[in-house]
Amino acid sequence: MITIHCRKPGQLNWVVLLVSLFHSFVLSQMAYGHVGSSGVIVQKQAGKYQLLISIKPPDVVPGTASVTVFVEQGRAGIIGARPIYFRSGDKGAPTHDILTPTGTNRYEGDLWLMSSGSSSIEFDIDGPDGKQRVVVPVMAVATALRDMPEGTGFGLAAMGLLLVVMLVTIIGASNADGVVAPGQAPPAKLGRKRVVGMGIGLIAITLILAGWRSWWNSTAEDYRNVQLYRPTPIKASVRIADGQRQLTIRFDTSGYGADRQKRRTLSYILPDHGKLMHAFLVRMPGLDAFAHLHPNRLDTLNYESALPALPGGKYMLFADVVYRSGFAETLTDTVEVPLLKISAEAAAAAKPTDPDDSWLVAEPMGVKANAVNVPHLDNDMVVCGKPGASAKLADGSSMIWMDKSAQILEAGKLYTLKFAVADAQGKATPIEPYLGMGGHAAILRSDGTVYIHLHPVGTYSMAAEGSLVSRIADTARTFHYPNAVHFRDSIDNWLAKLKTLPEVEKNRMLAASMPVMSHPMKTNNMVEFPYAFPRAGHYRIWVQVKRNGQVLTGVFDTQVNDPLL
Amino acid sequence: MESAFPSSFQSDREQSGSWRLGIPTYIYAVVFASFCVVMGLLWDIMWHMSIGRDGLLAPPHVVIYVGAVVSGLFSAYQILSLTFTKNHPGRATAIPFWGIFYGSLGAMFSVWGALAMLTSAPFDDWWHNTYGLDVQILTPPHTILAVGIMTLQFGAIVGVLALQNQYRNRLTSQTTEDVLRLGRLKWLFALAAGLLLIILYTLLSESMGMRESHQSGYYATAAIILPFYLLAVGRASMLRWPITTITGIYILGMLLPSWILQNFPATPRLGPVLNPITQYQPFMFPLLLVIPGLALDWLMHRFDAPLNGKRKLNDWLLAGIYAVAFMLVLLAVQWPFGDFLLTSPYAQNGVFLSYSWTYDSPPDWEYRYAFAPWNLQSAADFWTGFGKALLYATLSARVGLFWGNWMKRIAR
Numbered sequence: 018m019i020t021i022h023c024r025k026p027g028q029l030n031w032v033v034l035l036v037s038l039f040h041s042f043v044l045s046q047m048a049y050g051h052v053g054s055s056g057v058i059v060q061k062q063a064g065k066y067q068l069l070i071s072i073k074p075p076d077v078v079p080g081t082a083s084v085t086v087f088v089e090q091g092r093a094g095i096i097g098a099r100p101i102y103f104r105s106g107d108k109g110a111p112t113h114d115i116l117t118p119t120g121t122n123r124y125e126g127d128l129w130l131m132s133s134g135s136s137s138i139e140f141d142i143d144g145p146d147g148k149q150r151v152v153v154p155v156m157a158v159a160t161a162l163r164d165m166p167e168g169t170g171f172g173l174a175a176m177g178l179l180l181v182v183m184l185v186t187i188i189g190a191s192n193a194d195g196v197v198a199p200g201q202a203p204p205a206k207l208g209r210k211r212v213v214g215m216g217i218g219l220i221a222i223t224l225i226l227a228g229w230r231s232w233w234n235s236t237a238e239d240y241r242n243v244q245l246y247r248p249t250p251i252k253a254s255v256r257i258a259d260g261q262r263q264l265t266i267r268f269d270t271s272g273y274g275a276d277r278q279k280r281r282t283l284s285y286i287l288p289d290h291g292k293l294m295h296a297f298l299v300r301m302p303g304l305d306a307f308a309h310l311h312p313n314r315l316d317t318l319n320y321e322s323a324l325p326a327l328p329g330g331k332y333m334l335f336a337d338v339v340y341r342s343g344f345a346e347t348l349t350d351t352v353e354v355p356l357l358k359i360s361a362e363a364a365a366a367a368k369p370t371d372p373d374d375s376w377l378v379a380e381p382m383g384v385k386a387n388a389v390n391v392p393h394l395d396n397d398m399v400v401c402g403k404p405g406a407s408a409k410l411a412d413g414s415s416m417i418w419m420d421k422s423a424q425i426l427e428a429g430k431l432y433t434l435k436f437a438v439a440d441a442q443g444k445a446t447p448i449e450p451y452l453g454m455g456g457h458a459a460i461l462r463s464d465g466t467v468y469i470h471l472h473p474v475g476t477y478s479m480a481a482e483g484s485l486v487s488r489i490a491d492t493a494r495t496f497h498y499p500n501a502v503h504f505r506d507s508i509d510n511w512l513a514k515l516k517t518l519p520e521v522e523k524n525r526m527l528a529a530s531m532p533v534m535s536h537p538m539k540t541n542n543m544v545e546f547p548y549a550f551p552r553a554g555h556y557r558i559w560v561q562v563k564r565n566g567q568v569l570t571g572v573f574d575t576q577v578n579d580p581l582l
Numbered sequence: 583m584e585s586a587f588p589s590s591f592q593s594d595r596e597q598s599g600s601w602r603l604g605i606p607t608y609i610y611a612v613v614f615a616s617f618c619v620v621m622g623l624l625w626d627i628m629w630h631m632s633i634g635r636d637g638l639l640a641p642p643h644v645v646i647y648v649g650a651v652v653s654g655l656f657s658a659y660q661i662l663s664l665t666f667t668k669n670h671p672g673r674a675t676a677i678p679f680w681g682i683f684y685g686s687l688g689a690m691f692s693v694w695g696a697l698a699m700l701t702s703a704p705f706d707d708w709w710h711n712t713y714g715l716d717v718q719i720l721t722p723p724h725t726i727l728a729v730g731i732m733t734l735q736f737g738a739i740v741g742v743l744a745l746q747n748q749y750r751n752r753l754t755s756q757t758t759e760d761v762l763r764l765g766r767l768k769w770l771f772a773l774a775a776g777l778l779l780i781i782l783y784t785l786l787s788e789s790m791g792m793r794e795s796h797q798s799g800y801y802a803t804a805a806i807i808l809p810f811y812l813l814a815v816g817r818a819s820m821l822r823w824p825i826t827t828i829t830g831i832y833i834l835g836m837l838l839p840s841w842i843l844q845n846f847p848a849t850p851r852l853g854p855v856l857n858p859i860t861q862y863q864p865f866m867f868p869l870l871l872v873i874p875g876l877a878l879d880w881l882m883h884r885f886d887a888p889l890n891g892k893r894k895l896n897d898w899l900l901a902g903i904y905a906v907a908f909m910l911v912l913l914a915v916q917w918p919f920g921d922f923l924l925t926s927p928y929a930q931n932g933v934f935l936s937y938s939w940t941y942d943s944p945p946d947w948e949y950r951y952a953f954a955p956w957n958l959q960s961a962a963d964f965w966t967g968f969g970k971a972l973l974y975a976t977l978s979a980r981v982g983l984f985w986g987n988w989m990k991r992i993a994r
Contacts, residue, residue: 077714105854111634112849129635129852131715131942163712169704176701180694187690190677195687196991199675199748233722240713494856495944 052335052347053467053551054460055160058431059475060547063149066091066142069547070153070475071431074130076161078244081127084138088122094144096124101152103135103342104496107489113141130157133244133278135344137485152489154343154481158246181222188218243278253334253352255324261367262324262357266296266312266336266350283317284501285341288508289480290452291515291527292371294320295470296336297459300328301351303381304461304557307570311371312336314509325376326364329356333465337478341498343485345478347468372516373452375561375568377411382463382557382574408571413441416560416571419543425576428553434458436560436571437543445542449520451563453527456544463555471546483530520566550577603763605745605770611656612692612738613770616777618649619731623784624839624865627719631863631940634852646731653734654696661685661693675994687994688741695734702726719788728785735778739815742771743992746820750990768821775815776831782807783832783868791866792936793949793957795920798967804869804912805975809905810982812875816882817986825882829875833868840864840935850941857945864935870919874911881907897983905975913968925951 059070067090073083086096097113116124130136140151165173192214193207250269255262273280286293292311300306312322320336332352339345359367406418419435426432436456440446451457460469469476488496498504515523544562558573602610622645629642636643664676664684676684685693706723720728746767749760756764783790786803794800816825841864848862881904885895895903923929929936930951939945949957959967 075714077710077712079715080710100853102854105856108858109854109856111851111853111855131634131852132854159714161712165708165712169708173701173705176697180698180701183690183694183697186679187687187694190679190687190690191988191992194677195994196988198993229722229725236713236722244714 052349052465052469053462054469054476055551056549057153057155057475057477058547058549059151059153059477060433060545061151061474063142063151064091065146066093066149068140068142068151069431070140070151071549072138072153072155074155074157077159078133078157079129079131082130082138082155082157084116084126084128086116086124086140088124088142091142091146092144093122093124093142093146096143097141098126098128099139100128100130100155101137101139101485101489102132103137103344103485103488104132105494106491106496108492108494110139130155133157133159135340135342135481135485137343137482137489139489152482152486154345154477154485156344156346159240159244160246162241162245181226184222185215185218189215243276247279248346248348249279249281251334251336251348251350253350255352255354257355257357260357260359260363262354264296264298264310264312264322264324264352266294266320266322266334266348268318270318281344282340282342282498284505285498286314286508287339287341287480287484288512288530289337289339289345289478290454290472291512291523291530292373292452293508293512294336294338296320296322296334297468297470298324298327298332298334298352298354298376299461299465300330300332300354301465302463304463305381306330306332306376306378307459307559307572308374308376309457309459309559309561309570310369310374310376313370317505322370322374323367324354325369325374326367327354327376328378329354333461335459335468335470337470339478339480339484341484341504342496343478343481343488345481347470349468373568375570377559377570377572379572382555406573406575408573410438410564410569410571412564412567412569414446414564414569415439415441415443416562416569418573421575425578426550427580428550428577429580431547431549434546434548434558435543436545436562438562438564438569439542446564447541448544449563449566450524451561451568453524456546456560456562458546458548458561459559460548460550461557462552463557467551467554467556469548471548473545475547553577553579603759603766605763605766608656608660608689609738609741609745609770612653612688612734612741613774613777615649615653615656615692616735616738616774618652619646619734620777620780620835621839622646622649623731623781624836625843627784627865628840628843628862629848631865631938632848632850632859632861634850634941650696650699650730650734653692653737654700657685657689657692657696657737660689677994686741686744687992688737688739688744690737691740692734692737695730695732695737698726698730698733700730702730719785728781732778732781735774735781738774739771739778740989740992742767742774743818743989744994746771747990747992750820764820768819771815771819772821772824772827772831775819775828776835779811779815779828779832779871780835782811783836787866790869792920792923793953795916795924796953796964797957797959798964798971800916801909801913801968802971802974805905805909805971806978808871808912809901809908809975809979810985812871812878812908813901813904813979813982814985814989816878817886817983818989823876823879825875825878826872829871833870833872836865836868840866840938841932844932844935844938852942855941857939857941857943859939859941863938863940864932866938867923867929867935869912870915871912873915874908877907877911878904898980901980901983902976905979906972908979909968909972909975924953 055076056074057072059068061068061070066088069087069089071085075081082100084098096116098116099110099113101107101110114126114128116126119125128138134157135154136157137152137154140153142149142151189211193211194203197203197207252267252269253264255264257263268283289295293314294312296310296312298308298310306327308325308327310322312320315321332354334350334352336348337345338348406421408416410416415438417437417439419437422432438446438448448455455473458471460471461467472479515526518526544560550556554577556575556577558575560571560573562569622642625645626636626642629636629640661683664670664672665682673684676686677690678684702723705726709721709723746764749764786807789803790800812825812829815828819828821827843862844864846862847860850859885900885903923934923936928934931937939950
């Protein structure tokens with residue numbers, strides 16, 4: 018049995034508050050900026066306040082984002098929130114809406130997001146502990162495809178039928194009784210005139226309704242083809258060069274000429290915690306082989322990375338990028354990785370493209386995709402009286418999933434996933450910053466339909482946050498992009514310089530590039546990630562930390578069920 | 583043979599000399615409802631230009647609902663009381679339908695309009711949840727609402743006409759009260775017709791604003807709708823200058839809410855706020871329709887009801903004459919007036935309203951006070967388009983005359 022330092026569970030009070038709150042998360046099915054993980058969850062220290070913010074963006078735009086703020090620490094009085102769009106900035110934002118207090122330290126509100134694209138929600142917290150401001154990036158894109166509910170459909174059809182019958186009656190009457198003078202005997206032809214009126218009326222109504230219906234259809238088609246969010250398509254391929262497998266990721270820009278809505282400003286991709294692209298490769302179907310790579314930019318469209326010693330097979334690829342506007346998206350493809358037979362020495366000598374690349378081959382999940390309620394191999398221990406799980410790390414140390422509230426988790430419920438590292442003797446051991454922060458986690462549903470790359474600060478991109486904070490500081494009402502070539506070059510130069518720096522200096526520079534990253538590592542052997550699993554299923558979690566200069570990846574599987582309510 | 587007035591629509595006879603002049607309260611109610619709907623709609627448009635965010639119970643919406651409820655309830659009451667009161671004297675002049683119901687034509691139109699407005703609400707709600715909040719006036723659910731509103735307003739017109747038309751062919755001398763009552767009915771009709779014209783124009787305003795006034799599409803849109811409507815109500819009205827009066831009411835009805843509301847404070851509540859306004863933004867200066875309206879009235883005096891005993895001209899020929907005259911006068915008025923509204927600094931004030939600019943439009947836009955290239959056409963394109971518009975106008979006028987003839991005959 019492993020012994021480990023336990024944290025008091027006192028800070029879990031908010032979990033209780035949340036049990037009933039996040040059911041709405043459950044229904045989000047469509048792909049979003051991060052595949053399948055709708056919504057933004059942020060955990061952040063702002064002055065004396067420790068905040069946990071959950072934003073559920075609208076799935077159609079314009080629409081309302083529902084916002085919940087938990088003040089975990091600090092005495093807050095009033096919390097105001099307002100949407101700020103990248104395009105129009107601070108000066109173009111409407112006034113704050115005051116969030117409604119709905120419980121102990123809980124505030125809620127709905128905010129209108131009117132423009133598609135990159136935006137943010139700015140929170141103004143005021144109270145005895147001072148004034149603070151927090152900016153959370155939000156992607157406002159249409160992701161929902163809805164059918165009319167049966168009840169509404171039948172109701173409307175019944176009303177429509179009634180209206181048509183009434184209208185035909187009225188038209189018939191208009192041509193017959195309506196023009197018979199009071200007191201005058203109805204003419205003999207009255208009945209025929211009525212029928213003629215009704216016939217002509219019915220034909221006219223049918224034609225009008227047909228035209229109206231085709232208008233509706235064309236609007237729906239325009240919504241599906243133009244308004245609906247689709248990530249930029251990419252084409253991934255692996256070729257063998259110099260005895261190494263090279264992964265190439267190419268942006269597919271075909272159709273950019275025709276569809277302005279789906280164009281991306283590819284010259285203005287920003288590094289997110291020091292890397293232009295975070296690419297995750299996961300082997301199908303067992304999710305056993307995993308790599309977190311940082312491809313080099315060859316030119317605007319092409320990114321390349323040497324593959325580490327992964328087994329051959331079919332892989333899912335998830336690539337995260339952030340644009341200057343703060344728009345962050347996950348691009349997906351599948352790629353066939355050929356088996357490469359090389360000597361052990363050659364494999365050892367092969368250098369990764371990026372010193373921060375990491376990979377791991379573990380046991381397969383051992384269950385079929387979408388399998389539910391089957392036992393898991395990792396429910397092997399209890400930590401501080403709660404179910405936990407442990408994973409062996411490459412250097413002999415262990416990673417422990419702490420405070421897991423139950424063996425089976427609940428979809429839509431907000432969790433803080435906590436992972437601690439213990440050395441080979443089972444003693445807590447400090448971890449070092451990896452890419453400027455305490456750790457990274459990647460979570461994947463067994464079928465690949467839910468993916469998230471998250472950090473201790475939450476489920477959003479810090480580069481997007483930085484981009485929006487700098488935009489808000491700029492008082493111009495309209496944003497003007499700098500020269501594309503100069504911008505790209507300056508980013509490439511900065512990244513090249515970063516790669517040459519020693520680790521300590523690199524982390525300092527990364528911290529400086531993320532001005533709003535104020536999430537101190539509270540316990541130096543532990544890393545925490547706030548997350549709500551969007552829907553039931555079978556999930557694998559890769560947690561990455563750094564110890565003694567080496568990136569270590571722990572693997573955990575968990576079952577997530579629909580809430581009982 | 584005419585039956586004695588007051589109309590048997592009334593359930594109780596009005597006191598002679600009362601302010602209602604023997605006209606049923608129901609008639610006043612539906613005209614008032616039409617007025618509410620128009621004012622609510624214009625306020626709603628200005629609300630969206632200035633404040634942006636609204637809810638189900640936003641004040642302009644409430645004004646529209648009041649109109650729908652008043653019209654729907656008074657009309658439904660009229661139908662139900664005729665249906666369920668045995669030996670109701672009104673049944674003699676009502677229309678039986680579906681074997682159960684009795685009602686006046688106007689009440690049937692008004693009830694239909696209120697039901698259509700009611701139907702559009704859940705449909706519109708579903709639409710917003712499915713495709714996002716619409717930022718344009720015309721969407722499929724909004725057309726149902728608009729058709730409902732217009733039918734409700736048309737019910738008011740038909741209700742007044744049934745009473746007014748009883749005087750049309752009366753040769754016997756009339757009492758002073760008859761004269762007063764007819765006078766009021768004529769004006770109630772003009773008011774109801776002017777209010778409907780405001781809604782019609784508002785629906786077309788996205789393609790008939792000052793920016794489009796140098797494009798043939800503007801005149802084609804006008805050609806399809808306006809000759810039809812103006813000639814129909816012109817023929818049906820018993821006023822001496824009906825189209826002039828009705829278009830005058832349209833202009834005033836459009837302008838008064840804008841002139842008044844622009845003096846009230848308003849803060850944008852939705853972003854992006856590219857234009858940080860503090861007052862309500864007025865809607866727009868309407869078409870100067872009273873001038874082509876005057877021309878139509880003058881022509882109708884000459885050709886439609888010639889006093890010198892000449893035979894009335896064929897309606898096809900009349901349609902051609904009215905349509906061409908209307909379109910040429912409209913062009914002669916709106917082309918330079920559109921120019922004035924858009925480009926003249928004298929139009930950028932609280933009277934001509936060209937300073938109006940929604941909160942989400944950039945105030946430094948280069949074409950704010952100029953015709954943008956896409957709003958201009960070559961002379962050849964324009965005149966080809968205008969030629970087509972003359973054809974549309976002729977057809978529209980012909981249908982309008984036909985429709986007007988029917989409206990003259992409405993009796994129940």
